[in-house]
Amino acid sequence: MCGLSMIIASEGAPAANAALEASLQHMQLRQQHRGPDSGGELSFPWGSSTLVLGSRRLQILGTTQEADQPMHRSWGSKRGWLSYNGELYNYTELRNELIQQGCTFSSTSDTEVVLYALLIWGKAVLERLNGMFALVYYEANGNEVPFLLLARDRRGQKPLYYTRQQHYWLAASELQGLLASGLVKKELNQQQLMHYLHYKFAERPQTFFKDIYELEPGHYLLLKPGHQQQEGTFVPSVKLFSADELGEEEVLEKVEELMIDALLNHLQSDKPVGLFLSGGVDSTLMLALLREHAAWQLPLCFTLGNRAGDASWGTQDYQWAEKAAKQYEAYHHHLLLDADTVLSRFEELGQRQDQPIADGAWISSCLLSEHAAAKVKVVLSGAGADELFAGYHRHSAFAKYLAHQGLIKSFLPLLKSGRKLLPAGRNVPGRKQWQLMKKFGKNLSANPYQTFANFTSLSILANGTEAESISGADPLQWALDRDRQQYLISDLLALNDKSGMQWGLEMRMPYLDGPLSEYISRLPAAYLLNGGRKWILKSLLQKYGGKTYTLRSKEGFGLPFGAWVQQGKTDFLWQWLEQKEHPLHELLPPAITKELLQAHRQGKADYSQELMALALLSIWIEKNFG
Incomplete structure (x- = not known):
């Protein structure tokens, strides 16, 4: 992994080259945690002005100096320089093709493969890159106008x-780097504050800072001196399979x-690899498959847990993970998170957010990543499985809503009023199930699109802006695609990148x-739910001896924050x-937060997520605009 930094000075920019390079070094220093092993900076002519490019490197593949960045290679009259943040999983295949083209490699890194691929095949090769990446590529070719290509992986x-x-025109791997x-x-983007209070994160391509944007997944930017920037996508459209193409046995195989x-x-x-193991379907299936097909490289397993008294608010992952690690013969490291451990570092970790994400998994992921980083430099995560394979409670609940929409509309007032009787805010048996039922009743609407949007929203303010009824869009497919394009990218993947890179x-x-995600994206949402949530993954796990893990209730990567609020530990x-x-x-x-706090402390409602969102936001706002 790496941290990228880049500045283009336009004509008439007041900063001299030395000042520009100093600004780049400040960006590099701010992102040093992303690449603690090495760093480099270069400057190039850009019309009548200057471009400076920097990179911080975390050595994973190719640990010699020949793999350092920014990397320079030539092909004929073309000269290319690349700053690259990511991993390419089909780099061996592309490397062999490039060797046949006449390329000579001086490192074993995937960065060199990407650089030669761009030199020879141009931006068209972006579609062929199987991996996670963000890149900045500068190319000069004789007397031709040089260009700069920025791109981000499709997921x-x-x-x-x-x-x-x-x-100036600037780019970086983190907002704080810019x-x-x-x-x-x-300057605070107040519009995104409202989006956060509804949906937990900023709405791409905007960020919490005015005039700073996030490059969309699967998109590129092309810049040339004296020209307008061009933006495009390299991701082909997805065509869903038809029903007659989907045999259950063939899909499972x-x-x-x-x-x-x-x-x-x-x-x-080239560095040790670990696995975040929860004992749920996603991570346990990965472990089971690795035990069977890569036992010689079985990763170290890392798990979070909480004290038994907090189980109804937190998670029992550590018990299931210990069971899975024992069954599949893996080494298992367990990190216990009690109130003192978490809350003593809550403000510090809240301040580390690049921009706010209203998810307690930020805290737990940071602590687990810090723990794992002492033993490994790479870790496998099950992120994305729920979005791809329809694994959330809201997916099955929405499918049931659509199947019984007429009946639900008839009883909508009764369902909404009846939810208030459910004891979701108290530490009682089945509390999590009561909470799900209560949220279901609260968020129902006659508009199916609005109903699912409500399912994904917080209860700090009134329900979010009206979701439009999209002509011709299947509501269930729309809902699954919404989670894949919004929640997965702007919450889970942003959180995973930043929490891991901190350490x-x-x-x-x-x-x-x-190949896996592209195939699953072609399976219709209704097919993914016909056998229940994540039936495909559960079927495979059963085949590998993991039936017991398919029967446990889904819990998530949660902290017992709600219990700690009621116990006065978060005052x-x-x-x-x-x-x-x-x-x-x-x-x-302040009255809005005080009202939520009072209701939660009295056990009238469970506002754990909302209070976590407000606590993280207050810390971030104080640090950045206090």
């Missing part, structure tokens, strides 16, 4: 942000084959491997409510 696993200021340049105006290939590809590393840990997601997090000068007061009246 959005690696971030890339950019901004155009009065005299701000560290001293050339970017720092195909997914198993693609899963094995994906896991073997993701094990490629120099590369997080890989085998379920998002190119220090709400002191900002009494600070008249706190910057969040201008944006969100």
Whole structure:
């Protein structure tokens, strides 16, 4: 993994080259955690001005100096330089093709493969790259106008942000990297604050900072001196399989084959590899497949747990993970997260967010990543499985809603009022199930698109902006695609990248491997749910001796934050409510937070997610605009 930094000075820019290089170095320093092993900076002519390019490197594949970045190679009259953040899983295949073209390699890194591929095949090769990446590529060819290509992988696993200021055009792997340049105006994007309070994250391509944008997954930007920037996509459209193309046995065989290939590809590393193991279907299936097909390279397993008394608010993952590790003969490291451990570092970790994501998994992922990074430099994660294979409770609930929409509309007032009787805010048996039923009743609407949008929203404000009824769109397919394009990318993958990179840990997601994810994307949503949530993965896990794990209830990567609020252990997090000068007061009246706190403490409702969102937001706002 790496951290990318780039600045283009336009004509008339006030900064001299030395000042421009100093700004780049500030960006590099701010992103050093992304690439602690080496770094480099270069400058190039850009019309009558200058371009400076930097890279911080975490050595995973190719650990010699020949693989350092920015990397330079030539092909005929073409000269190319590349700063690359990511991993390419089909680099051996492309490398062999390039050798046949006449390329001579001086390293074993995938960066060199990508650089030669761009020199020879141009941006058309982006479609062939199976991996996670963000890249900045500069090419000069004799007297031709040089160009700059920026690109991001199709699933959005690696971030890339950019901004155009009065005299400068900048790009970086992190928002804080851009701000560290001293050339970017720092101004809160209040519109995105509202989106966060509804849906937990900023709405791409915008960010929490005005005039700073996130490059969309599967997109590229092409820049030339004196020309307007061009943006395009290299991702072909997806055509769903028809019903007569889908035999259950054939689908299971195909997914198993693609899963094995994906896991073997993701094990490629010159550094030790680990696995985040929850004892749920996704991670346990990965472990079972690795035990069978790559026992010689079985990864170390890492799991989070909480104290038994917090089980109804937290998770029992550690018990199931220990069972799975024992069954499949893997080494297992368990990190216990109690209130003192988590809350003593809550503010520190909240301040580490590049921009707010309202998800307690940020805290738990940071702590687990820090723990794992002491032993490995690469870790496999099950992220993406729920979105691809329809694994969330909201997916099955929405399918049932659509199947009984007429009946539900008739009883809508009764369902909405009846939810208030459910004891979701108390520590009682079945609390999580009561909470799901209560949320289902609250978020029902006569508009199916609005209903699913409500399923994904927080309860801080009234339900989010009206979801449009899309003409001709199948509501269930629309819902699954929405989760894949929004929640997966802007919450889970953003969180995984930043939490891992805080500690120099590369997080890989085998379920998002190119051939596997492309195949699953062609399976209709109704087919994915016909046998229940994630029936394909559960069937495969049963084949590998893991039936017991398919029967456990889905829990997620949660912390017992709601219990800690009721026990008074988080009171220090709400002191900002009494600070008249706190910057969040201008944006969100304190009374809203106080009302949620009171209801939660009294057990009238479970506002764990909402209070986590507000606590993280208050810390981030105070740090960046206090």
